[in-house]
Amino acid sequence: MEPTGTPDDDSAAYRPDGQAVDFLARLTRLLLSCSGEGTHLIEQTVGRAGDAFGHPTTLLMVPEGAVLSVRPPAPAPTTVTVTVRAVPEVFRLDRVVALKDLVRAIDDGRCPLPRARAELARIEELPAPYGPWWKLAGITLFALGFAPLMQPTWWEIGATAVLGLWSAALAVAADRLPRLALLLPLLAAFTVAVLTLEIFARTPVHGGPVLIMLPALFFFVPGDYLSAAAAELSAGLMTTGAIRLVYAVFLLVQLYVGVLLGVAVTGSSTRRLFDVAAAADLPRWALFCGWIIFTVGTVLAFAIPYRLAPLLLLLVYVTVGVQSLVTKAAGEVAGTFAAAVVLAALANLLSRRPSMPPRPVLLLPGFFTLTVGSLGMRGLTTLAGGHVIAGFTDLLKLVSIVTAIALGLVAGAVLSTPRRQLARH
Structure with missing residues (x-):
């Protein structure tokens, strides 16, 4: 130096x-x-x-x-x-x-x-606030909270409990085994695909295998990287945005290849990779409680201080509420954009208070509710199954929603930042 x-x-x-x-x-x-x-x-x-x-x-x-x-x-x-x-x-x-x-x-x-x-x-030198068993529980709850978004069925919940626990065990083991960490997305996708095809998706009555797999793999899906990359590109950070985008696509392809390997090992046809949902049988209260489970899982999985859980849950419900209301009125892209604007503005304003956590912590749980990366995973696997129209539809939605989230986050930050601070930047 x-x-x-x-x-x-x-x-x-x-x-x-x-x-x-x-x-x-x-x-x-x-x-x-x-x-x-x-x-x-x-x-x-x-x-x-x-x-x-x-x-x-x-x-x-x-x-x-x-x-x-x-x-x-x-x-x-x-x-x-x-x-x-x-x-x-x-x-x-x-x-x-x-x-x-x-x-x-x-x-x-x-x-x-x-x-x-x-x-x-x-x-x-801070030790992790939660031990490995708590992280195991957190990743499992994280998957369970996300499951009703894929299929609001009890079968989806039961399958996710098993598959999510397995994915969580792999993630916790990877913390201690660096070699496993290098192959973690590929191995997780491969094993979850095998378990899904052999046990949980043997009949179309329970919905498509892709929808059953996704909640357990959501922890590894790079939706946050994809949207962060798009946000950096839209903010003019070309180098970091482009590199992060390539890395996110690489992680997504690892998951995709892992699923295809699982299909090959089980002797299944790729035609089984459809994502038609089963008939819903979950009550509304279960859907409402799913976000509580999701937020608790996020806190434990990402080592967020537990005292922040109520605030993060409130931001999750606000994000979901705005997205649902605007989507009904103007469509999914508009709903996602509006939710991202509101979430970013609230996170920006709250983070200025000395007693509040920083902006990235406030954004994370609400951001995950916008479920970006899963669309890419669905698109690739559905495309591999020969369902061309459905696969390209999911991939097109991925591009639209990633862009909407990125622009919404930038717009929310700009709207909630004082003019004098914008002038300095």
Whole structure:
């Protein structure tokens, strides 16, 4: 980590403080590792911290890395440049919540650099708030809450309980087995497809195999990455948006190939990959309670502090309510766009309050209710089954809804951001 400049600039007065550079690099790395929902807030957050310590910063971002440039307090030509790398995820949102408190304390001048470094080290070493058994339960509940959206039937609930538990076991095991983590989407899709075709979808009476598989695979479906990519592209972040889009498509294709391998191993015909729903037999109260189960599962699966569950549930119901009402009046794309605008605006406004969690945490559960990635999965598998019209219809809806969500999130953020802050950006 050598400064750039001329030999005459080697005095300490012209060099950025080494402790400040170290802190800003570690802060960037931690933010990047939690940036599965997008990188657009990282530059702003790191810049505020750098300004507070008298070290202006600039960032050049890609989804899995950043080039951080730190200048000294006084005008001087010497700049320290650091390359930071981290794999973007969304699985430890407790760290995102803790980081907001740290950055706010730095902004307010209540946290000098030595204390900030110690607090950042504490956040980096935070143990997961819930143990592996709780995460197992969380991913299972996450799938169960999503199941009625696919088919409002008791058979779908029962099948998802088994398949979701299996997917959750794979995800928890992957936390301890790095080699398994590399193949996790493919292996999850393959095994869920085999179990579905051999046990839960032997007759069309219970609906299409694709609809039975999807809730158990929803944890692995990259709907958040797809929409984050579209949002970054629409906000002008071309590099991060394009790379994230390619990565999301790659994950989606892994799931698709896993399902096809499951079809091949069971000796089934791809013609069985249809997504016609069975006759509904769930009461309305079960559909209403499904969102509670879904939110609890999201809290446990993504390590969100449990005290935030009531607020997140409220945002889920608001998102679902807006989407349902506008969809009835103007269609699915309009309903999704309106729901995204309302969700983004509420998350933006609430996150400004010191006692509230940061925007990505407020967005996540409501965002998942818009069910983007599942359309891509349905489209690919239905297309592979020879149902060309239905498959292309799902894929076309995927493009339309991803765009609607992305534009809605950007519009909601713009509408709820003060003009003076927009002018700075």
